[in-house]
Amino acid sequence: MSELAWWQRAVIYQVYPRSFQDENGDGIGDLAGITARLHYLRALGADALWISPVYPSPMVDFGYDVADYCAIAPMFGTLDDFDRLVTHAHELGLKVLLDFVPNHSSDKHPWFTESRSSRDNPKRDWYLWRDPAPDGGPPNNWLSRMGGSAWEWDRLTGQYYYHAFLREQPDLNWRNADVRTAMDCVMRFWLDRGVDGFRVDVLWLLIKDALFRDNPPNPQFKAGEPDHHRQLQTYTEDQPEVHDIVRSMRATLDEYGERVLIGEIYLPVPQLVSYYGPNGDGANMPFNFQLISAPWNATEIARIVSEYDHALPLHAWPNWVLGNHDNPRVASRIGVRQARVAAMLLLTLRGTPTLYYGDEIGMTDGTIPPDRVQDPAELRQPGIGQGRDPERTPMQWDGSPNAGFSSGVPWLPISGGDGINVVDQDSKPSSMLMFYRRLLALRGSEPALVEGAIERVVSSGSVLTYERHLGDHRFFIALNMAGADAQVEVPQGTLVLSTTGCHEGERIEGPSLLLAGDEGIVIRASKPA
Numbered sequence: 001m002s003e004l005a006w007w008q009r010a011v012i013y014q015v016y017p018r019s020f021q022d023e024n025g026d027g028i029g030d031l032a033g034i035t036a037r038l039h040y041l042r043a044l045g046a047d048a049l050w051i052s053p054v055y056p057s058p059m060v061d062f063g064y065d066v067a068d069y070c071a072i073a074p075m076f077g078t079l080d081d082f083d084r085l086v087t088h089a090h091e092l093g094l095k096v097l098l099d100f101v102p103n104h105s106s107d108k109h110p111w112f113t114e115s116r117s118s119r120d121n122p123k124r125d126w127y128l129w130r131d132p133a134p135d136g137g138p139p140n141n142w143l144s145r146m147g148g149s150a151w152e153w154d155r156l157t158g159q160y161y162y163h164a165f166l167r168e169q170p171d172l173n174w175r176n177a178d179v180r181t182a183m184d185c186v187m188r189f190w191l192d193r194g195v196d197g198f199r200v201d202v203l204w205l206l207i208k209d210a211l212f213r214d215n216p217p218n219p220q221f222k223a224g225e226p227d228h229h230r231q232l233q234t235y236t237e238d239q240p241e242v243h244d245i246v247r248s249m250r251a252t253l254d255e256y257g258e259r260v261l262i263g264e265i266y267l268p269v270p271q272l273v274s275y276y277g278p279n280g281d282g283a284n285m286p287f288n289f290q291l292i293s294a295p296w297n298a299t300e301i302a303r304i305v306s307e308y309d310h311a312l313p314l315h316a317w318p319n320w321v322l323g324n325h326d327n328p329r330v331a332s333r334i335g336v337r338q339a340r341v342a343a344m345l346l347l348t349l350r351g352t353p354t355l356y357y358g359d360e361i362g363m364t365d366g367t368i369p370p371d372r373v374q375d376p377a378e379l380r381q382p383g384i385g386q387g388r389d390p391e392r393t394p395m396q397w398d399g400s401p402n403a404g405f406s407s408g409v410p411w412l413p414i415s416g417g418d419g420i421n422v423v424d425q426d427s428k429p430s431s432m433l434m435f436y437r438r439l440l441a442l443r444g445s446e447p448a449l450v451e452g453a454i455e456r457v458v459s460s461g462s463v464l465t466y467e468r469h470l471g472d473h474r475f476f477i478a479l480n481m482a483g484a485d486a487q488v489e490v491p492q493g494t495l496v497l498s499t500t501g502c503h504e505g506e507r508i509e510g511p512s513l514l515l516a517g518d519e520g521i522v523i524r525a526s527k528p529a
């Protein structure tokens with residue numbers, strides 16, 4: 001096989017731990033639950049799981065407000081449970097990635113408690129404290145990503161502190177050397193326990209302007225957008241000094257052998273790819289979220305795929321993400337039929353794919369009654385559709401009222417849907433789950449689909465086509481991204497996979513065939529004579 005690292009060959013599966021499997025009946029998923037379901041992930045064909053935060057936390061932002069970076073929240077279990085999870089995962093050949101949240105802690109973290117206790121506390125400079133503006137108001141115009149000013153007044157010491165998200169999530173000061181050392185220790189704590197890498201939360205936000213200059217207004221702001229879109233984030237994101245930090249995180253990981261550093265970064269492609277580092281010494285994979293935000297049509301997707309491929313530095317390994325815990329589910333964004341096409345796209349593009357739990361069974365966004373809303377993004381900016389509860393509903397293991405997720409009352413309602421559960425789909429050949437399994441198996445057994453070049457990315461009407469190619473092995477992929485049938489030119493070969501399950505194994509003579517509406521196919525092209 002090839003020289004690729006495991007994470008270049010891997011399919012990553014995101015587990016949102018609160019919603020995956022609840023073993024202790026409190027209505028919230030836990031580590032023992034994840035461990036119990038590892039065989040499911042292996043059978044699916046995933047190679048690695050990324051677990052969203054499981055650290056002690058007041059859970060104001062469901063774990064993205066960390067109160068202790070080197071422990072496990074009791075609701076999720078214990079460090080022993082975590083060790084068991086890692087051991088069992090490794091026995092099954094699965095890698096384990098943790099969510100690392102270095103930009104901000106919880107306001108209940110002892111570091112912050114100390115920092116806010118007095119102006120001369122040794123940890124004062126671990127966070128971003130500023131004097132009020134001359135009128136007594138916030139020091140500058142920076143806005144929180146959860147709405148309102150990003151500055152919170154602290155009466156005790158008469159200064160404001162900065163929080164890019166909730167006031168309960170004060171930003172750490174990454175210009176402070178002790179913060180860097182402390183966070184380095186955190187990474188080592190988990191690496192020593194055997195984790196295989198990190199997904200780093202909001203990596204592009206770690207450093208803010210040293211002069212705390214006002215952000216300029218955003219001339220493109222539209223009503224209904226989140227509050228902070230009123231401004232260009234000129235001084236609050238993607239600052240040049242951030243790359244130093246990324247490099248040092250990567251250096252730490254590299255000491256441990258083949259580990260992976262993934263950055264959560266929402267930036268346009270030219271800036272995004274700079275996070276690979278000038279010499280490939282930055283993040284192994286700055287998450288590429290374009291498939292989440294792109295208009296779903298063949299022209300746009302062809303453009304995105306080609307532009308990304310061309311923008312990648314030579315040493316850089318691509319990656320693609322179709323869904324996560326911060327965005328509506330793919331089946332709700334583009335419909336269940338297109339969700340299969342999207343899966344085929346994700347798993348036949350060049351680059352490491354990341355799947356979001358439940359997408360493999362076609363879960364859709366849940367309906368959350370107003371009195372059950374949990375997400376602070378919704379509670380603090382109601383009515384503008386920022387709520388993330390709908391994509392975080394419990395994993396649907398079976399058709400019972402609690403979907404086999406919990407014996408207690410699930411923390412969010414079950415999204416449901418006829419047949420949208422693992423048990424019903426498990427042995428049904430036409431199910432989404434079976435389709436995913438076959439797709440992952442194909443990818444796993446065909447090096448051309450993993451490491452082969454991607455060529456001839458073309459859109460024609462509603463159809464996107466491209467080829468993957470390694471040595472003599474060539475695959476042709478055609479995806480009909482609309483509901484009407486479409487004629488498409490194809491090479492001679494064998495149809496190995498279709499989103500509809502039809503005609504698989506059949507010989508294709510070409511030069512064209514009729515692709516059904518919402519159908520995607522993979523053809524193994526005949527070897528050139």
Ligand code: NOJ
Pocket residue numbers: 061064065101165201202264325326
């Ligand atoms: C990004 C995470 O994905 C999101 O869920 C969280 O609210 C923010 N970062 C703040 O940590």
